[in-house]
Amino acid sequence: MKKKWTPAVAAVLAAGVMFSGEGMTFAAQAESTPYNVLASKKENQGQVQQFKSIDKQLDKIEEKLLEYKEKMNKIKEEEKQEESDGTEEVVQPITPTPTETPASDETVTTSADPVEETETDSDDDLTAEEGTEEEQVEKDLEDQPGYRGKFGALENRLNAVSKQVASLASKGADAAAVAERQARIDALKKDVAAALASIGQIEKEVQAEIKADKTVKEKAPKKGVALTKSWTIKFSKSLDADTLSTLDLVVMDAAGSLVETTFTYSDKTKSITLTPLQPYQKGAAYTLYIGKGIEGANGVPLKHTVKMDFTTTTGVTAAASIKAAGFSDVSDRYQEAVQAMVDQGITSGVGGGKFGIDQQIKRVDAAVMLAKALKLETGSAPDAGFKDVPKRAQAAVNALVKAGILSGKTATAFGADQTLTRGELAIILTRALKLSGDSTILSFKDVPPRYEAAVKAMVANGITNGKTATAFGTTDPVKRGDFAVFFHRAQQPASQDVEVVDIY
Incomplete structure (x- = not known):
């Protein structure tokens, strides 16, 4: 079965297939029980605000649970489209009736006289410093990157709201109003607990799969x-x-x-x-x-x-703390490729604890590294006749010329101090590693015939896809970091197998 799963919420969505139609039910919201009528106007006003706070928090918690449930249903519907024998019923979304709460300017009276709008006691000022009730719930969720943490945060919020309800009950608030909100809290707790149980089961299965994976x-x-x-x-x-x-x-x-x-x-x-x-x-x-x-x-x-x-x-x-092979300038995009070059003894960097990621690479330096990487016999190659190659690189250049991998700019000039271009690197890697990609169709507009076969090979073997959709950057200079990445990718075995070649 092919999966069409591309949602943002992974395990929570997957958990949806484990719920029955009755698995996540929300408390039906009818008209809220009126707030208690108290003798003290000031105390009554404070309790009205607390009831409002409670209702807003519960509305937000319920909204988040409903959001997850709707996404679960979407996954079930997608799965049902793909499964020829799919028989599982899609849980119908429940749209709760919003709790009816007093408007912001509504007052509760103890007699015919209206209650004046006065500030509440400091004990009842629940959200002055922390923001609105909805923002508190959202913040609780944002602080938790994991699914279990998110539902744990909702559970903790429900426990806090339950304490607020208990506090109101101890102050003589209307029993029916208190009971209604506590029942709603209990129902939401049950839903959260069911979600936590399902997520926990999925996590166990994933952990078991990773642990049992012997080919990873x-x-x-x-x-x-x-x-x-x-x-x-x-x-x-x-x-x-x-x-x-x-x-x-x-x-x-x-x-x-x-x-x-x-x-x-x-x-x-x-x-x-x-x-x-x-x-x-x-x-x-x-x-x-x-x-x-x-x-x-x-x-x-x-x-x-x-x-x-x-x-x-x-x-x-992160940029300052990430290091590869002791280099301070290697970010995670280059880390694996640079480490591989160091492990193979191809390079030790440019000194000063740096690899030189952003430095342009000269043809002579590329030749030395390439000869080491290919483990060429450098002692027996005849002199290639170049007059501009420093002594330290002569054996490497001679070996590469003998192997047909490199050639000079002229019969006597290798172009040692010239910067290696992306087009030249494509030719070098194609020859060195015998890459091919004749069937590849190029969309690049800057690839002359001389480089076409090599660039096709680079694209076909997943080494690079160019700088843009229409530009390969044939004449652009190659940086040391790019050289490391290209060579590392080029070393991956060519086959029809699908493999992860890089993570950065």
Whole structure:
């Protein structure tokens, strides 16, 4: 069965399929029981305000639960369209009748005399400093990136409201009004508890799947991640968007709670962007898991599931705290590629604790790194005849010329100090790694015939998609960071398999 799941609320939405029609019912709202008529005008006015606060909070809590339920129904409807034997009944949305509360200028009287509008006692001033009741509920939810935390926040808010109701009862408020609101609180608590139980079950299943996954490929952990970090997950092949599910793109915290995320897929870049709907917690540990339900456009399933741990920044900016192989200038976009180059002994950076991510790379430096990466025999190659190659790079350049990978600008000039261009790098990588992509159709307008086959190979093998839809940037200089990324991607095995090739 192909899935058409692309909602923003992952586990909560998935939880919807576990509820029956009676699983999440809201207390029917009829006319509210009138507030108690008290002898003290000032005390009565204060209790009126408290009842208003209670009703507003319950309305907002109910609204959030109803919102989740409607999204659950949407998922059920989408699933039903895809399942030939789908028989599960869609739960009809319930539209509660709003609680009828006094208008802001309404007064409750104890006799024929009207109650004057006076300030309430400080004990009854519930929201002066914290904002409106609705804002309090929203803030509680925004502070929780995980689903379990969100419903826990609603549960805590309901407990707080219950205490407010109990306080009113102790002050002699109308018994029927108190009972009505307490019954509504109890009904909402039941709904929240049901949601928590279902989410908990889903989380257990996801945790068990990750634990039992023996073929998972673990990516190097990342540290100092920004609290609002959006992950870009690049694949080797185009994906079938209908197979993308939020339960195959999971972020979990250290306690195993699912984080609320949303994602978008770009076929042009063959990548998914996964974004948290609320900021992560400072200094917290998380796990990103890419599941096996994803398929390529060719129908081939994802070859390996992928897991990557990451921890968030503790307050220092993410850019300053992220490091790869001891380099202070390597952000997470380049981290895996740079680390691979260091591990292979290809480079040790430019000194000063930096890799030189944004520095343009010279042809001579690219030649030295490439010869190391390809493990070419540099001692036996004949002199290529170039007069501008420094002694430190002569053996590497000679070996690359002998292998047919590089050539000079002229018979005696290699162009050692000239900046390597993107077009030249495409030719070098295509020759060095024997890449091909003859069937690829290019939309770029800046690729001369000399570079066309190489650029097609770069695109076909998922190494790059150009600078824009119509520009490859053929004559643009290559930076050291881009060289690392391109070479790293080019080293990935060419096949029809769908794999995660990069996460940044």
